[in-house]
């Protein structure tokens with residue numbers, strides 16, 4: 001069995017615009033089952049594009065970049081990105097991702113919602129609930 005690894009996100013393929021959510025879930029599960037690695041479907045900035053990326057057995061690490069914007073509280077805005085064909089592209093949304101085993105959402109999963117300023121996402125786990133496991137951003141206030 002592969003070791004416990006959180007690996008940098010690697011681009012796998014684009015998602016055709018006519019691909020349904022059901023097909024997307026099935027594709028991610030097949031990739032996950034074959035490789036034993038986590039896979040995610042992402043919505044990327046610009047042109048309404050979706051992509052599938054692969055991580056490690058226990059997580060997907062996204063590159064954090066600092067935008068030119070300075071937040072009113074003084075810190076620089078950070079965003080997650082993925083390199084595709086040598087170009088860093090900003091991630092707007094974690095549509096869904098898979099786990100090769102049923103473990104529930106990880107710390108990294110919650111962090112990703114914070115970074116993306118996203119309220120909710122869903123995990124499909126091999127041998128987990130068929131309807132997926134929804135997880136929500138922890139309230140900060």
Ligand SMILES: [Zn+2]
Nearest residue numbers: 099105106109
């Ligand atoms: Zn996860």
